[in-house]
Amino acid sequence: MTTTWILGSMGWMPARKQQTACVLVELEGELILLDAGTGVANLGLCADVLARHEHLCVLLSHYHLDHVVGLMYLKRFVANKRVDVYGPGTYAYPRSTADYMADVLQPTVYASGHMGFARDVRYHDFAGSRFSVGDVQVEVRSQRHSSPSFELRLNDDVVYATDTSFAAEDWQGVRPAKLLLHECWQAESRDPRHSDVRSLASGVPNAFGRVVLLHQNPAWEDAERAEVEQLALSRGFELAYDGMAIEG
Numbered sequence: 083m084t085t086t087w088i089l090g091s092m093g094w095m096p097a098r099k100q101q102t103a104c105v106l107v108e109l110e111g112e113l114i115l116l117d118a119g120t121g122v123a124n125l126g127l128c129a130d131v132l133a134r135h136e137h138l139c140v141l142l143s144h145y146h147l148d149h150v151v152g153l154m155y156l157k158r159f160v161a162n163k164r165v166d167v168y169g170p171g172t173y174a175y176p177r178s179t180a181d182y183m184a185d186v187l188q189p190t191v192y193a194s195g196h197m198g199f200a201r202d203v204r205y206h207d208f209a210g211s212r213f214s215v216g217d218v219q220v221e222v223r224s225q226r227h228s229s230p231s232f233e234l235r236l237n238d239d240v241v242y243a244t245d246t247s248f249a250a251e252d253w254q255g256v257r258p259a260k261l262l263l264h265e266c267w268q269a270e271s272r273d274p275r276h277s278d279v280r281s282l283a284s285g286v287p288n289a290f291g292r293v294v295l296l297h298q299n300p301a302w303e304d305a306e307r308a309e310v311e312q313l314a315l316s317r318g319f320e321l322a323y324d325g326m327a328i329e330g
Protein backbone atom coordinates (compact mmCIF):
# COMPACT_ATOMS: atom_id res chain seq x y z
CA MET A 83 0.00 0.00 0.00
CA THR A 84 1.37 3.37 -1.01
CA THR A 85 -0.02 6.65 0.23
CA THR A 86 0.96 10.01 -1.16
CA TRP A 87 0.16 13.35 0.45
CA ILE A 88 0.51 16.59 -1.47
CA LEU A 89 1.91 19.12 1.03
CA GLY A 90 2.95 21.85 -1.41
CA SER A 91 1.32 22.10 -4.84
CA MET A 92 2.56 25.54 -5.90
CA GLY A 93 5.81 26.53 -7.61
CA TRP A 94 8.06 29.52 -6.97
CA MET A 95 6.16 31.04 -4.00
CA PRO A 96 3.14 30.23 -1.84
CA ALA A 97 -0.10 31.55 -3.33
CA ARG A 98 -3.83 30.72 -3.24
CA LYS A 99 -3.25 28.97 0.12
CA GLN A 100 -0.87 26.53 -1.60
CA GLN A 101 2.72 26.04 -0.40
CA THR A 102 5.68 25.24 -2.65
CA ALA A 103 7.00 21.88 -3.80
CA CYS A 104 6.66 19.11 -1.23
CA VAL A 105 5.12 15.62 -1.42
CA LEU A 106 5.16 12.94 1.29
CA VAL A 107 5.08 9.26 0.28
CA GLU A 108 4.80 6.24 2.56
CA LEU A 109 5.68 2.94 0.88
CA GLU A 110 7.55 -0.28 1.66
CA GLY A 111 8.01 0.82 5.28
CA GLU A 112 9.80 4.01 4.24
CA LEU A 113 8.74 7.62 4.62
CA ILE A 114 9.99 9.74 1.75
CA LEU A 115 9.68 13.46 1.13
CA LEU A 116 9.91 14.54 -2.50
CA ASP A 117 11.37 18.05 -2.37
CA ALA A 118 11.32 20.29 0.68
CA GLY A 119 9.68 23.56 -0.31
CA THR A 120 7.49 25.59 2.00
CA GLY A 121 5.02 22.69 1.92
CA VAL A 122 7.11 21.13 4.71
CA ALA A 123 5.06 23.49 6.91
CA ASN A 124 2.09 21.19 6.20
CA LEU A 125 3.78 18.10 7.68
CA GLY A 126 1.61 18.61 10.76
CA LEU A 127 -1.28 17.30 8.61
CA CYS A 128 0.53 13.94 8.70
CA ALA A 129 1.46 13.83 12.41
CA ASP A 130 0.15 10.27 12.79
CA VAL A 131 2.22 9.14 9.81
CA LEU A 132 5.37 10.80 11.16
CA ALA A 133 4.82 9.09 14.51
CA ARG A 134 5.13 5.69 12.79
CA HIS A 135 8.65 6.37 11.53
CA GLU A 136 12.05 7.00 13.11
CA HIS A 137 13.60 7.85 9.79
CA LEU A 138 12.75 10.31 7.04
CA CYS A 139 14.31 10.34 3.60
CA VAL A 140 14.28 13.55 1.54
CA LEU A 141 14.83 13.39 -2.23
CA LEU A 142 15.58 16.71 -3.91
CA SER A 143 14.81 17.16 -7.61
CA HIS A 144 17.18 20.16 -7.70
CA TYR A 145 18.26 23.01 -5.42
CA HIS A 146 16.03 25.93 -6.35
CA LEU A 147 14.82 27.65 -3.20
CA ASP A 148 11.15 26.78 -3.72
CA HIS A 149 12.28 23.14 -3.33
CA VAL A 150 14.71 23.35 -0.41
CA VAL A 151 13.79 26.25 1.89
CA GLY A 152 11.54 23.96 3.95
CA LEU A 153 14.51 21.94 5.19
CA MET A 154 14.75 24.51 7.97
CA TYR A 155 11.11 23.84 8.94
CA LEU A 156 11.86 20.14 9.50
CA LYS A 157 13.12 20.82 13.02
CA ARG A 158 9.54 21.34 14.15
CA PHE A 159 8.48 17.89 12.93
CA VAL A 160 11.47 15.53 12.92
CA ALA A 161 13.90 16.93 15.54
CA ASN A 162 14.27 13.45 17.10
CA LYS A 163 14.57 11.46 13.90
CA ARG A 164 17.27 10.54 11.45
CA VAL A 165 17.01 12.36 8.13
CA ASP A 166 18.83 11.34 4.97
CA VAL A 167 18.83 14.00 2.25
CA TYR A 168 19.56 12.93 -1.33
CA GLY A 169 20.23 15.44 -4.10
CA PRO A 170 21.89 15.44 -7.52
CA GLY A 171 25.22 16.73 -6.16
CA THR A 172 28.29 15.66 -8.06
CA TYR A 173 26.13 13.38 -10.24
CA ALA A 174 25.15 16.56 -12.14
CA TYR A 175 26.69 19.61 -10.45
CA PRO A 176 30.24 20.76 -9.57
CA ARG A 177 29.65 20.37 -5.83
CA SER A 178 27.95 18.02 -3.39
CA THR A 179 24.45 18.25 -1.93
CA ALA A 180 26.03 18.78 1.51
CA ASP A 181 28.01 21.75 0.16
CA TYR A 182 24.98 23.41 -1.43
CA MET A 183 22.82 22.93 1.65
CA ALA A 184 25.63 24.22 3.88
CA ASP A 185 25.44 27.41 1.81
CA VAL A 186 21.65 27.67 1.80
CA LEU A 187 21.32 26.93 5.54
CA GLN A 188 24.50 28.62 6.75
CA PRO A 189 24.25 29.59 10.45
CA THR A 190 24.17 33.31 9.62
CA VAL A 191 20.93 32.62 7.77
CA TYR A 192 19.52 29.68 9.80
CA ALA A 193 20.88 29.33 13.34
CA SER A 194 20.71 25.51 13.50
CA GLY A 195 22.64 25.14 10.25
CA HIS A 196 22.34 22.42 7.62
CA MET A 197 23.13 19.61 10.08
CA GLY A 198 20.96 20.88 12.92
CA PHE A 199 17.33 20.32 11.96
CA ALA A 200 17.18 16.67 13.12
CA ARG A 201 18.88 14.25 15.50
CA ASP A 202 21.06 12.79 12.77
CA VAL A 203 21.29 14.46 9.34
CA ARG A 204 23.16 12.82 6.48
CA TYR A 205 23.60 14.08 2.94
CA HIS A 206 24.05 11.97 -0.17
CA ASP A 207 24.52 12.65 -3.85
CA PHE A 208 22.63 10.52 -6.37
CA ALA A 209 24.70 7.35 -6.74
CA GLY A 210 23.82 6.87 -10.41
CA SER A 211 20.44 6.76 -12.10
CA ARG A 212 19.22 3.96 -9.79
CA PHE A 213 19.77 3.56 -6.08
CA SER A 214 17.89 2.13 -3.11
CA VAL A 215 16.30 3.70 -0.08
CA GLY A 216 15.51 0.70 2.12
CA ASP A 217 13.31 -1.55 -0.03
CA VAL A 218 12.37 1.30 -2.36
CA GLN A 219 14.04 1.46 -5.75
CA VAL A 220 14.67 5.09 -6.68
CA GLU A 221 15.29 6.05 -10.29
CA VAL A 222 16.24 9.53 -11.41
CA ARG A 223 16.03 10.95 -14.92
CA SER A 224 17.45 14.20 -16.23
CA GLN A 225 14.90 16.86 -17.16
CA ARG A 226 14.82 20.09 -19.17
CA HIS A 227 15.11 23.09 -16.82
CA SER A 228 17.27 26.19 -16.15
CA SER A 229 19.51 24.14 -13.80
CA PRO A 230 19.88 20.35 -13.84
CA SER A 231 16.68 18.93 -12.35
CA PHE A 232 15.63 15.30 -12.04
CA GLU A 233 12.49 13.25 -12.34
CA LEU A 234 12.18 11.03 -9.27
CA ARG A 235 10.61 7.55 -9.52
CA LEU A 236 9.76 5.37 -6.51
CA ASN A 237 9.39 1.77 -7.70
CA ASP A 238 6.57 1.73 -10.23
CA ASP A 239 4.31 3.48 -7.76
CA VAL A 240 5.09 7.18 -8.03
CA VAL A 241 6.81 9.31 -10.65
CA TYR A 242 7.44 12.93 -9.67
CA ALA A 243 8.40 15.24 -12.53
CA THR A 244 8.61 18.92 -11.76
CA ASP A 245 10.63 21.86 -12.97
CA THR A 246 10.91 20.63 -16.51
CA SER A 247 9.39 21.34 -19.87
CA PHE A 248 7.42 18.49 -21.39
CA ALA A 249 8.32 16.76 -24.63
CA ALA A 250 6.25 13.76 -25.71
CA GLU A 251 9.30 12.03 -27.24
CA ASP A 252 10.90 11.88 -23.78
CA TRP A 253 8.01 9.68 -22.61
CA GLN A 254 7.88 7.14 -25.42
CA GLY A 255 8.67 3.71 -24.02
CA VAL A 256 8.87 4.95 -20.43
CA ARG A 257 7.68 2.34 -17.91
CA PRO A 258 4.33 3.56 -16.58
CA ALA A 259 3.62 4.09 -12.90
CA LYS A 260 0.43 4.04 -10.86
CA LEU A 261 0.73 7.76 -10.14
CA LEU A 262 2.35 10.52 -12.15
CA LEU A 263 2.83 13.83 -10.37
CA HIS A 264 3.74 16.31 -13.08
CA GLU A 265 4.40 19.99 -13.14
CA CYS A 266 1.92 22.26 -14.90
CA TRP A 267 3.21 25.79 -15.13
CA GLN A 268 1.24 27.23 -18.01
CA ALA A 269 -1.71 26.49 -20.24
CA GLU A 270 0.17 26.95 -23.52
CA SER A 271 3.87 26.53 -24.30
CA ARG A 272 5.70 29.80 -23.56
CA ASP A 273 8.53 29.28 -21.08
CA PRO A 274 10.79 26.41 -22.25
CA ARG A 275 12.04 25.78 -18.69
CA HIS A 276 8.56 24.67 -17.64
CA SER A 277 5.72 22.47 -18.90
CA ASP A 278 2.38 23.38 -20.41
CA VAL A 279 -0.86 21.53 -19.98
CA ARG A 280 -1.74 21.41 -23.68
CA SER A 281 1.43 19.40 -24.39
CA LEU A 282 0.86 17.21 -21.34
CA ALA A 283 -2.72 16.46 -22.35
CA SER A 284 -1.65 15.33 -25.80
CA GLY A 285 1.62 13.63 -24.87
CA VAL A 286 1.43 11.81 -21.52
CA PRO A 287 1.15 8.06 -22.25
CA ASN A 288 -2.27 6.61 -21.41
CA ALA A 289 -0.69 3.84 -19.34
CA PHE A 290 -0.09 6.11 -16.36
CA GLY A 291 -2.88 5.27 -13.95
CA ARG A 292 -3.50 8.64 -12.39
CA VAL A 293 -2.05 12.01 -13.33
CA VAL A 294 -2.00 14.82 -10.77
CA LEU A 295 -0.68 18.25 -11.70
CA LEU A 296 1.41 20.31 -9.30
CA HIS A 297 4.06 23.04 -9.21
CA GLN A 298 1.27 25.33 -10.30
CA ASN A 299 2.02 28.92 -11.22
CA PRO A 300 1.33 31.64 -8.61
CA ALA A 301 1.15 34.22 -11.42
CA TRP A 302 -1.86 32.61 -13.11
CA GLU A 303 -4.72 34.99 -13.76
CA ASP A 304 -8.16 33.49 -13.34
CA ALA A 305 -8.51 33.04 -17.11
CA GLU A 306 -5.32 30.97 -17.40
CA ARG A 307 -6.20 28.92 -14.35
CA ALA A 308 -9.60 28.17 -15.91
CA GLU A 309 -7.91 27.16 -19.17
CA VAL A 310 -5.49 24.89 -17.28
CA GLU A 311 -8.39 23.26 -15.43
CA GLN A 312 -10.38 22.74 -18.60
CA LEU A 313 -7.43 21.19 -20.46
CA ALA A 314 -6.57 18.98 -17.49
CA LEU A 315 -10.14 17.78 -16.96
CA SER A 316 -10.57 17.02 -20.66
CA ARG A 317 -7.79 14.45 -20.31
CA GLY A 318 -8.84 13.14 -16.87
CA PHE A 319 -5.94 14.81 -15.06
CA GLU A 320 -6.42 16.29 -11.59
CA LEU A 321 -5.08 19.54 -10.20
CA ALA A 322 -3.26 18.97 -6.91
CA TYR A 323 -4.14 20.89 -3.76
CA ASP A 324 -2.39 21.01 -0.40
CA GLY A 325 -3.64 18.25 1.88
CA MET A 326 -4.66 15.99 -1.03
CA ALA A 327 -4.15 12.32 -0.08
CA ILE A 328 -3.78 9.69 -2.79
CA GLU A 329 -4.09 5.98 -1.94
CA GLY A 330 -2.83 3.06 -3.92
Ligand SMILES: [Zn+2]
Nearest residue numbers: 093094148245
Ligand atom coordinates in the same frame (compact mmCIF):
# COMPACT_ATOMS: atom_id res chain seq x y z
ZN1 LIG B 1 10.29 25.12 -8.70
Ligand SMILES: [Zn+2]
Nearest residue numbers: 144146227245
Ligand atom coordinates in the same frame (compact mmCIF):
# COMPACT_ATOMS: atom_id res chain seq x y z
ZN1 LIG C 1 13.38 25.05 -10.52
